[in-house]
Amino acid sequence: MFPNKYFEPDEKGYYGKFGGAYIPEMLYKNVEELRVEYLKIIENVAFQNEYQNLLKDYAGRATPLFFAKRLSQKYSVNIYLKREDLCHTGAHKINNTIGQILLAIKLGKKRIIAETGAGQHGVATATVCALKGLDCIVFMGEKDIKRQAPNVARMRMLGAKVIPASSGSKTLKDATNEAIRYWINNSVDTHYIIGSVVGPHPYPDIVTRFQSVISLEIKWQLKEKIKTELPDYVIACVGGGSNAAGAFYHFLDVNSVQLIAVEAAGLGVDTDFSAATTQLGTIGILHGSKSLLMQTKDGQVIEPHSISAGLDYPGIGPLHAHLFETGRAKYLSATDDEAIAAAFELAKLEGIIPALESAHALHALKLLKFKPSDNVIICLSGRGDKDLSTYMKKMEE
Amino acid sequence: MSRLKNLFQKKLAEKKSVLNIYFTAGFPKFESTLEVMHALQDNGSDIIEVGIPYSDPLADGPVIQASSAIALKNGMTIKNLFEQLKDFRKQINLPVILMGYLNPVLQYGFEKFCSDAAEVGVDGLIIPDLPEYEFESEYQSIIKKFGLDFIFLITPETSEERILKLDSLSDGFLYAVSSTSTTGSENKTSNIGLYLKRLRNFNLKNPLLVGFGIKDKSTYELACDFADGAIIGSAYIQALNSNCDTNVSTKLFLKGIRD
Ligand SMILES: Cc1ncc(COP(=O)(O)O)c(C=O)c1O
Numbered sequence: 001m002f003p004n005k006y007f008e009p010d011e012k013g014y015y016g017k018f019g020g021a022y023i024p025e026m027l028y029k030n031v032e033e034l035r036v037e038y039l040k041i042i043e044n045v046a047f048q049n050e051y052q053n054l055l056k057d058y059a060g061r062a063t064p065l066f067f068a069k070r071l072s073q074k075y076s077v078n079i080y081l082k083r084e085d086l087c088h089t090g091a092h093k094i095n096n097t098i099g100q101i102l103l104a105i106k107l108g109k110k111r112i113i114a115e116t117g118a119g120q121h122g123v124a125t126a127t128v129c130a131l132k133g134l135d136c137i138v139f140m141g142e143k144d145i146k147r148q149a150p151n152v153a154r155m156r157m158l159g160a161k162v163i164p165a166s167s168g169s170k171t172l173k174d175a176t177n178e179a180i181r182y183w184i185n186n187s188v189d190t191h192y193i194i195g196s197v198v199g200p201h202p203y204p205d206i207v208t209r210f211q212s213v214i215s216l217e218i219k220w221q222l223k224e225k226i227k228t229e230l231p232d233y234v235i236a237c238v239g240g241g242s243n244a245a246g247a248f249y250h251f252l253d254v255n256s257v258q259l260i261a262v263e264a265a266g267l268g269v270d271t272d273f274s275a276a277t278t279q280l281g282t283i284g285i286l287h288g289s290k291s292l293l294m295q296t297k298d299g300q301v302i303e304p305h306s307i308s309a310g311l312d313y314p315g316i317g318p319l320h321a322h323l324f325e326t327g328r329a330k331y332l333s334a335t336d337d338e339a340i341a342a343a344f345e346l347a348k349l350e351g352i353i354p355a356l357e358s359a360h361a362l363h364a365l366k367l368l369k370f371k372p373s374d375n376v377i378i379c380l381s382g383r384g385d386k387d388l389s390t391y392m393k394k395m396e397e
Numbered sequence: 398m399s400r401l402k403n404l405f406q407k408k409l410a411e412k413k414s415v416l417n418i419y420f421t422a423g424f425p426k427f428e429s430t431l432e433v434m435h436a437l438q439d440n441g442s443d444i445i446e447v448g449i450p451y452s453d454p455l456a457d458g459p460v461i462q463a464s465s466a467i468a469l470k471n472g473m474t475i476k477n478l479f480e481q482l483k484d485f486r487k488q489i490n491l492p493v494i495l496m497g498y499l500n501p502v503l504q505y506g507f508e509k510f511c512s513d514a515a516e517v518g519v520d521g522l523i524i525p526d527l528p529e530y531e532f533e534s535e536y537q538s539i540i541k542k543f544g545l546d547f548i549f550l551i552t553p554e555t556s557e558e559r560i561l562k563l564d565s566l567s568d569g570f571l572y573a574v575s576s577t578s579t580t581g582s583e584n585k586t587s588n589i590g591l592y593l594k595r596l597r598n599f600n601l602k603n604p605l606l607v608g609f610g611i612k613d614k615s616t617y618e619l620a621c622d623f624a625d626g627a628i629i630g631s632a633y634i635q636a637l638n639s640n641c642d643t644n645v646s647t648k649l650f651l652k653g654i655r656d
Contacts, residue, residue, distance in 0.1 A: 012530060022499060024456040024525040025550040026577045028559075167462060168452065180455050185578045187554065285500040285526070286453065298474045299504030300452040 007252045007319065007328070013201020013289070016325065018318035021200035023288045026184045030192075031288075033107065035202045041106045042099065042209065054098045055213060058131070059088045061095075063214075065221035065377075070349040077370035080231070081352070081380045082218055084243060091355065091382030092211060092243045093124035097193055099210035101128040104191035111135040111190045115165075115179040117144055117172035117239065118310035118357060119151025120382055121195030126160035136160040139178040141171040144309045151386050169303035172239070172313045176287050196240025197317030200288030204245075204317045211246025218377055219250055226375065233368070235260040236379035237360040238331070239275075239311040241320040243381035248329065259329035260368065261320065262360045264306035268335055273305035277316045278324045278331040286314065291321040307336035307390065308356035310382075334363035340394050342366075343384060355382030356390065400492040400520045401546055401569035404443060405604045405625065415570075415626030416617070416654065417444035417606055418633050419496065421464040422481070423473025424450070425637055430473075430481045433637070436647035438491050441655060445489070446523070446628065447482075449475060449497030456525050458581035460631035475505045479513045486518035494521035494548065494569070507536060511543040521546035521569045529566060537566070552577045553592045557599065564601045571603040573624060575610050581631030582610060593623030617654050629654070 013019040013035075021031055041047055055061040064083045072079045084092035097114075104112060112129050114136070116122030122138040129136035138155055142164045145152050155162050163182075168174040176198075183192045197204040197211075219229040234251060236244035238261040251257040266274035274280060277292050284293035286301060294302040294314035306312040316324075323329035334342070343359035346352050354362065358381045370376065384391065398406075408415050418437050422430045430447070437445050450465035450473050457465070475497075485493075495514060502510050502524060514522065522545055527536065529549065540547050546569030551560050554577050564571050573596060575589055576582075589607070596605060607620035608628030620627035636650040637643065 020531070021528060022526045023528070025555060025563075026456065026552050026574060026579075028552075029554040029556075167466075173453070177453055177455060181458070181579050184456065185582060187577050282504075284504065285498075287455075288526075293500075295500070295504065297504065298476070299501030300469060301500075 004249070004252045007322065009201060009205050013205065015318050015322035018289070018291045018321040019201055019204065020290050021288055022285045022290065023200045024184070026187065027180070030183070030187050031200050037107065038103065038202050038206055041103055042206070047102060047106070051099055051102055055095065059094045059098060060086065061213065062217045062221070063087055065218060065225065067225065068350050071346065074349065075365045075370065076372050078375045079365070080222070080375065080377050082214060082247065082377055084214065084379060084381050085352070085354065085358065085383035089120070089124045089127050090385065091120040091124065092214060092246065093121040093195060094127065095213055095246065096195065096207050096210040096242060097121070097124040097128045100191070100193040100206065101132050101134065103206070104134070104193070105132060107191060109189055109191035111137070111186070112193055113137045113139070113179050113182055113190055114193045114195060115139045115172065115175040116195060117141070117175065117312060118308065118355065119144065119148040119155065119386060120310065120355070122160070122162070123151050123154045123158070125193050126155045126158035129160065130158045137182065138162050139165050139175040139182065141165045141169070141175045143170040144172065144175070147390070148309050148386050149389070171309065173301065173304070180287065196242040197245045197319055198240040198287055198289065198315060204289065204319055207242050208245045208249060208319060211242050212249035214243065214246035214379065215248060215250035218247065222375070230254060230257055231377045232374040233258045233260055233376040234379070235262065235361050235364045235376065237262045237311060237357050237381060238316055238320060239313050239357060240315070241317040243379050245317065245319055247377070247379040252328065259323065260364050261329050261331045262364050263331060263333045264308055264311035264339070264360055265333035265335040266305040266307070269333060275304035275306040275312055275314065276333040277314065279333065281315070289318050291315055291318045292324065308339065308360065310355070310357040311360060332364050332367050334360040338363045343391065352380070353384035354380055355384050356387045358382055399546055399569065401444070404492055405570065408443065409604070409625065414621035415443045415604070415606060416441070417446055417626065417628040418442040419446040419448055419628060419630035420633060420637065421448040421450055421461065421468045422478045423468035423471045424464040424634070425467065427471040427473060429643065430478065431485060432643050433647070434485060434489055434493070436644045438489050439644065440648045440651040442651065443491065443626070445491050445493045447478070447493060447495050449478060449495060449501060451498040451501055454498060456579055458579040458631060460581045460634050464634045475501055475510065479517055482517040482519070492520045493518070494523060495519055496523040499524050499526050508539050511539050511545055515543035515545055519545065521548055523548045523572065525550055529563060532566060548572050550574050553588070560596070560599060564603055567603050569603065570606050570625070571601060572628065573605050573607045575607050575620065578609055580609055589619060590623055597623070614654055
């Protein structure tokens with residue numbers, strides 16, 4: 001089921017030179033417990049059965065692979081949208097939270113914490129906590145609490161406590177810092193459900209495995225539709241990189257499939273307001289792993305900018321740093337304005353309002369040169385309801 | 398013999414506890430670093446722990462986060478710190494250790510960091526997010542080459558096997574975190590005696606200093622009942638926050654702890 005020769009982490013969690021577990025001793029016991037147990041737990045047959053059942057009956061998987069006809073005509077290529085936006089709670093994030101809540105229960109934990117940017121991971125975490133009756137605390141940057149208000153309301157209705165992170169840029173990085181600090185202070189009975197393929201080993205691998213269902217489905221769905229499992233392109237947006245990791249996973253060792261990741265350029269990569277980590281970052285350590293990181297020459301983390309809260313993060317997961325460095329995946333970027341334009345285009349051509357994050361992936365259609373016969377998969381990671389206030393502002397302009 | 402070894406030998410012989418005070422370099426003002434070090438020496442600290450500010454200090458509570466943010470705003474960097482520390486050994490003879498997160502140290506260059514630290518007269522290093530496997534495979538030899546002591550942290554959750562390992566890798570002293578928490582938190586010190594007594598039974602090669610949540614005379618004395626001394630950080634930073642002259646606030650603070 002997990003076939004990748006070149007892109008699995010080693011025992012210490014390194015993908016090439018990226019990864020590892022750079023954590024203070026106060027977290028050692030929890031992270032080590034996870035490292036020792038995670039494969040045993042998630043490869044267990046009973047665990048897999050429960051996980052698959054919940055993906056199907058609760059999250060609503062398999063999500064459709066939709067042939068986007070009018071979009072395809074416009075770009076003279078065959079475009080298929082992987083509809084993660086149709087998952088329960090509206091984004092791919094729930095694939096991971098279902099898996100991790102089951103993992104937390106197996107580890108005997110009583111309380112769940114999470115960080116969130118756009119609020120999708122927070123909602124997906126609050127949802128599974130309600131489902132399983134566990135306490136839930138979500139850390140969210142003050143700035144994001146304002147710009148993603150509907151998701152804050154959803155988390156509260158689901159019974160989660162939302163704690164504002166008011167340090168630094170008051171966005172995803174700071175929410176993650178606060179979650180980690182809370183975990184240090186409450187290490188015994190708490191599991192931290194990280195929302196992307198970031199954090200100390202084994203988190204990047206755990207989240208990648210739980211998201212890999214995206215590419216597993218793409219393979220059989222494409223085969224049903226066009227008699228081949230292998231597309232020519234897979235395109236996904238990258239914040240920390242979990243929807244991209246899931247969409248790429250089963251194609252990593254198949255070099256004929258071009259993997260395209262799209263980062264948030266913010267106001268532009270040559271401005272001080274960007275989140276395009278592969279273009280602006282250098283090797284460094286953030287949130288417990290060695291990866292690419294936007295930082296000053298003194299090693300202080302630079303506060304990123306993106307209109308999309310889910311991509312407003314100064315790092316990427318270590319798997320992505322490795323895919324970037326080896327050239328296995330290509331990293332493009334979309335500015336705030338380009339993402340907005342792509343969102344409106346999809347709404348008008350296909351009747352689908354995408355999340356701002358996913359809209360970044362759509363912009364890649366303008367950046368790539370396709371053959372008309374190419375089959376292109378775009379991971380539509382989430383739906384746009386949470387971003388309506390941003391979209392409405394643009395309509396008024 | 399290293400300054401730290403010397404200090405502990407002397408204090409153990411005198412049956413006295415060792416007090417290590419942490420402060421953030423470049424706080425409250427950019428030029429405060431040396432002034433604070435002088436004040437600590439003049440008012441009876443035994444070890445000076447200089448914190449290197451970082452934008453994302455994961456193991457720190459609000460007080461040290463805030464002092465780090467101010468120090469960074471003041472322009473503190475590793476380069477500037479070594480510049481400030483260039484001649485400190487002319488006047489300060491206490492053991493001095495640097496505490497910082499790994500990322501800024503890596504960007505500065507690990508070897509250059511150790512070399513510059515040794516050259517100005519620093520005695521030891523604490524890097525709380527440096528994993529011990531990487532310490533062994535990459536950094537131990539560099540640290541040894543420059544004659545620096547490296548100090549690991551242990552917590553009440555650290556297993557016996559791991560405590561023994563981290564003790565064997567440490568020099569100078571071993572840093573026993575009083576409870577599994579971030580710095581400056583109100584800890585649940587109720588079990589601290591049990592925890593420290595257990596450590597005593599392991600026959601560690603290093604002296605033990607207790608840190609996190611040590612903030613006044615009673616918490617200091619409780620720690621010293623069971624260990625060789627204690628480390629104070631957040632509470633001292635708060636004392637520096639008052640508008641008094643550095644020497645006055647340091648004097649008052651240390652008097653409160655030791656008298
Ligand atoms: C819809 C959607 N897509 C993408 C992301 C970015 O996360 P990742 O890069 O881990 O997929 C988020 C994060 O909040 C999101 O909500």
